[in-house]
Amino acid sequence: MLTNNISYGKQSIDESDINAVIETLKSDRLTQGSKVDEFEEALARYCGSKYAVAVSSATAGLHLAYQVLGLSTGDEIITSPITFAATSNAALYLGADVKFIDIVSSTILMDNDKIEESITSKTKIIVPVHFAGLASDMVEISNIASKHNLKIVEDAAHALGSRYYNGKKVGCCDYSDMTVFSFHPVKSITTGEGGAITTNSKELYDKLKLLRSHGIVRDSADLKYKSTVPYYHEMQFLGYNYRMTDIQAALGISQLKRLDQFVKRRNLISNFYRITFLGDSNIKPLENLDGRYNSYHLFVMLLDDADKRNKLVSFLESKKISTQIHYMPVYKHPYYIDKGYSISLPNAEDYYKRCVSLPIYPAMEDCEAKLIIDYVKEFIDLEQEIE
Ligand SMILES: Cc1ncc(COP(=O)(O)O)c(C=O)c1O
Structure with a gap:
């Protein structure tokens, strides 16, 4: 008989993780320091994407991903009903609707044969969920998306470390506009709470980074108005505080190694x-x-x-x-x-x-x-x- 419960999932934390976090706790920057950049670079390198943007959760990541693709009232996403509510909630945040299509019983992945018949003039984004870690058939999905001029966001909250059938890693974004990961403690790696978006588009990357931090611009080259006021910055878009802290990123860097x-x-x-x-x-x-x-x-x-x-x-x-x-x-x-x-x-x-x-x-x-x-x-x- 067991003395302790066995839970369905949990994190694996070792001394190197603990030391990484302690080192950051002792540093000058607990947030908005260099650890987030370092984590993003390591994650993009791992996945084989050009860019990664770390955020406070996959839910935040999905919200930002849908928003930078312009999803709004009157639009629709297509996704699987067998997913965590966040996949579709993030579309509702933007006033959009969700078209759920049935799954294939043997894999629990969205049935790609049913995607085309579900597309209407309102459809904007297809959101495959790599359920339990099994990668969807992205070649099929990206062919449908190209034919109908739709965008793709992969919900890969379950699938960091997974590969498509051609050996490419989930998150490389060869078949989608963006891929979203979760670092909740039961996921492949953890940052406590946390998430990330990978993409190969510089334009989407820039927008994601802006919206992650209130839509505020600081770089003088990107300012709308010129000013001589020290530390001048401008809010150009209505963004959020969806930032990951450096403490979390330090844990993420350490976890990613394992x-x-x-x-x-x-x-x-x-x-x-x-x-x-x-x-x-x-x-x-x-x-x-x-x-x-x-x-x-x-x-x-x-x-x-x-x-x-x-x-x-x-x-x-x-x-x-x-x-x-x-x-x-x-x-x-x-x-x-x-x-x-x-x-x-x-x-x-x-x-x-x-x-x-x-x-x-x-x-x-x-x-x-x-x-x-x-x-x-x-x-x-x-x-x-x-x-
Ligand atoms: C498929 C799926 N998408 C999105 C999320 C949201 O992730 P987070 O808890 O990081 O916001 C989860 C969380 O379990 C999930 O399972």
């Missing part, structure tokens, strides 16, 4: 689960598509029905193992229902009834993974006895 190691460990744990459950007709892990390197932010599996899924969650809870349900289709949240989102997408609905996320994180020990597997098997055996 990202590949973290993802490797997540792959080992997921293989362990996958191989054990192979051939068990009661449990169906999500498919990992051939050739796509998956960061395995989540390990999701499906049970036969909602009753069995709910019972497994309670059974594991009684053994001090926390699981999670990722996610209820966004359109089912009361806020969305009240706004008139009265849709029901069959694959998303079916998935929500049967899914469960088992614990997975880099610091998880082999014996913990084995214990979880043993409990899942025990549950299945008990259920079979009842049947």
